[in-house]
Amino acid sequence: MYAQSDNYFKLTFEKKFIDGEANQVAYINFPDIVLWGYFEVTITGGYNHRLNKGILKKRFAMVRNTSNYFSDLTEVPIAFGVLADQWCIGDFDENNLRIPIYHLSSAGNEIVIQVEGLIRKKSNVDAIIANLNISDPVIVSNSKTRQYMSIIQDRVGIGTNNPQNKLELANLNHDGINLDNKFRLRTFGTSNTFILEHLADEGDLYIRSKIGPDDSGNIVMNDAGGNVLIGQTTQQNSDYRLDIDGPVRANEIKINLDGADFVFEPNYELRSLKEVEIYVKENKRLPEIASAEEMKKGANVGELSRQLLQKTEELTLYTIQQHKEIKKLNNELTELKKVIVKLN
Template identity: 35%
Template sequence: MKKVIFSILLVGTSLGVNAQNIFPANGGVGIGTSSPTTKLQVNEGDVTIYGLNTSRYLRFTQDNLQGGFINYDGTNNILNIGVNNVNSTDNTNDMNAISIARANGNIGIGTTTPDMKLTVKGNIHAEEVKIDLSVPAPDYVFKKEYNLRTIEDLEQYIKENSHLPEIPSAKEFEENGVLQGEMDMNLLKKIEELTLYIIQQEKKLQKLEALDAKYIELQKRLDKLEAQN
């Protein structure tokens, strides 16, 4: 009996002054506290799970049901947060919902190799998206000094390139994707240029209508003179 008590004392000493909190009455484990309110409570301290170039998991599971996990991939230096579909430590059942790459701080959703601050492999559903512009809005198109292409030049460019000027080709879209803010501004520029073309055509139409009205008036006078003769 003395040996048992002595062994308990040794364990308590090795765990520190709060060793008496390991098995409190409520079944919780307390470190730095004598009254843990959860199964494990650490007060004013950190928890370290060490491993060199290994994969470390904190798993949340249900019997024969789905669960979740937090995983640090030490080999690739990536933190993964996700879910799995069975109560298992087999990582082939894991679905990484969010991955954070240590090399650049990028966050990936549906991918463990995010190449931007946020990379999403899939669709995004949102009520609104705000984009800070890296390029100026093209209101300069309406300045007098702006050199607007002629319709003839525009037609020739389209014949030669099969796409609008300053807009990537279909092949470039497929290879490089689209930078949304930049593309929106390029499309806005084309809309503004189109507006100027419409205004030009409207002015030409008004001149033609004025000439047509003069022609009709002259024709009436001519008809009147011929009638008098």
Template identity: 35%
Template sequence: MAKKTSTELKEYFKAGKRPTEAQFGDVMDSLANLEDPQLFPKNYIKKGLSIDFPHQVSDQAVDILLGNRGMSGSIEVEIVGTWMYTNTVGNIKKLFQVGFNPDNSVWYTPTSRIVEAAGPILNHIYIGDLVWDANTNQYKIIIYHTNDTGNIYDVRITYHCPFNTQDFSEVKISDVYTHPLVGQRVHYIHYNDNLGVGTTLPETSLHVKAPKDRGHSNVVGGLFDRSEAAGGSNIVQLKYHSTADLELNSFFTGTNFRYGSYGDFNIVNNIDGGVHGAVNMVTNGQTRLSVMPNGNIGVGTSTPQARMNIVSPMHTADQEGTLIIGDVNQANLRLGCSENHTWIQGHAGMPLHINPIGNNLILNRDAGNVGIGTNNPDQKLTVKGKIHAEDVIVDMNVPADYVFQKYFDGESSIRPDYQMPTISELESFVRENKHLPEIPSGEAIMKDGVNLGDFQMKLLQKIEELTLYVISQNKEIEDLKAIIKK
């Protein structure tokens, strides 16, 4: 038998090895020398203390006085409650990572986290930070009593160090003193109210804080993962009650999806079937897109009044467009609203084709005027410029047949008041007015234009009157010929 170090003894029991009889003897000899620090270095030490807070006195605290020492590794502080004046059963365990020398020579800023927290003790005890106390010239950990009901608490301190620890005998508890706790007063861990991942101060049920100071590298703040075949189920589901959640469907085919198909990402909000319960997309503090419970979609408005309701600031220039379809650097279609009008245009110098497949095109079916080349149409169709057409059909309410009816029949149902002027009357009118009766003057035409349909009928009236004048003159000529022959 021979004394062996812990490292040597571990070799005897590695996987696949069976200790020999001599090696078992070494184990027995070594166990008899457990106190030998050269064989078994003491790299951790425990300390047990107690705290007795007074009854019906609020805002009390004590310090765990660590002394003016150097420490490196971790310190584990656990406080266990009991029942005296009230129920403080449970425990709180906080782990500190430390690295410092005596006289406040800190070479690693202490970090800490709660590793256990359960029971009514959470409403009575709060473990503070590890700090340097310049008044007493030593390191300390503050323990706050957040309730005014007195109780005794057990304090268990464990110091882990990669090499031989120092003597921990002088570590003690200070006297009780008044020290109100400001800010968070309850510790949280995964089986309590809040869960903090990457933070010791979780602010909600699940608070995930990604690592910082990583430059431009990609950092995943939280990951929900499920890789097994899941059929039609959801891989990830974040829910609020049974009405609103985010779902990522699995990538396996199936028929059991709640919404959509495999591989779909669903944003679900079934909170209300009325005006509440929209799905919104928000940037820079403003709602940019809203999908309402009734299916209406709003862009730039949170109260869309149609299946697609796009709202942009007024004074939008025509060349910008509220809605652009196509590549902005190629041919595209633009629609928009300015302060005084709405518009639709082709862009990039390309023609705008409306209904190119040949179906009927109807503009202003019920009311309103159409303007081409003008912003102020005063008729159903107002064109500023020339019109090029193969043919024009004009519907008339009063055709010019009344001229012949009145001449040959003596009356006309179309225009009873019509009277064809005599040649003498016509001559007198033309001599005085320099234009035909019922035909506007050149000055009036230049000023007001002409009603094309009415003007055409007036011209037809004059042609019919001219025809009757010719017929009448021809009769007179024939009568004169007959007289001459006699």
């Protein structure tokens, strides 16, 4: 069956391959003519689609002269269903002027093949209508595998004809994804992992939020709970919302904490310096300050800052006390000098 109008043609063939045999091939044979244009080969299931439901389509943009110049581009825009697991459409063989159709399994042996195209010269369309044919299948050894391009199931490849993931972008000279509107990636389930990777010998991974003329915008992470880990994949202590394995540098860090103004309250019980001396000799640290062993496990910066502020304020009180005592001693010394002068 065929259709034709000026520079366009469509041919349909039914082909039955050998029952129970895998690794078969049949060829779509083209006449030796100038082929300038667009061709599309589509395979659908035969025998009421019972054993090979689905569709496989491959496109060819071709420039071929009888003077041996040849150039083409190909893509597989559709590949889904059982049929896509069982068949493969090969590339145009410029030496033998044919496109191979590979049968990859021993099931679903009957198919419908449609060849259509839009080419430059009407005379070439007439030649194709009259001479294009499909050979009988033969058994061959081959390493052909399934072709992928599906938005319903299996895998989608952009820039690659052999995707290894559900969606794979590769071999592109431009941005992989560039959207002008909202973009969201999600994983669902109880044990799924979402990975955002930049795998290269050099370069950086940017996460940026640009809003308005000043490029200001927030990046929100784990607003519903959970922790953020940097430089590690597990935590020794899950109490920390941000856990970093490695040094941290910042121009400014602001910590919300309570002060130590209670030290200056009238009823604050300030230890005597003698008590502090005894405590330091016994514990090798100041009172209320964690030991070195405890700090190795991690220190609360806010709490430690408050404790150090408390010690600074206590030191201020000790200094004031000593100032008063020194002033008192100076006064006593002055009076003592007066007494000595009188005695002399």
